[in-house]
Amino acid sequence: MRDINFVGCDECDGCLGNGARTKNDDLDDIFHSILDSTYVVVSFPLYFLGPPSLAKAFIDRAQYLWVRRFILKDLKYSEKSPVGSLLSCGGFPGANRIFNCNIAIIKAFYNACAVRYHGELVFGGVDSSDDLLNIERLDEIIREFAEGFLTSSDIRK
16 A cells, blocks of 8 residues: 555535535545456554554545445445455464454455455464464465355345
């Protein structure tokens, strides 16, 4: 995200009338790609139990899609709706419940974008890539998740 030129939502409410974006920047192409995709994956580390600021600013910019979906009602789920998931890790050891708020944020984001939520792959106690090596059956966990995600055609119906 740090290499993408964009500004966050400033709550101008400019999108309320017609559901159009009010900012013209690099996110235009990204949101078009999301709507036209088969699969969408959002990935970020936890910072203070939440997404990093750039990831959250990106998510908040989907407000215009929320307007289209829930006010104008011209963005709807269909058989061609993308399927999405969340990949995340955080240094806090212990139960994966530390990801609950982030899962809710991503579900709301995907719902605004009419992306069907497949699920999440999250790992606590991970502060560096070396920490991933300590996770039992990591290859198997990733493979099973990826296979389920990539064959989630039943979700798209």
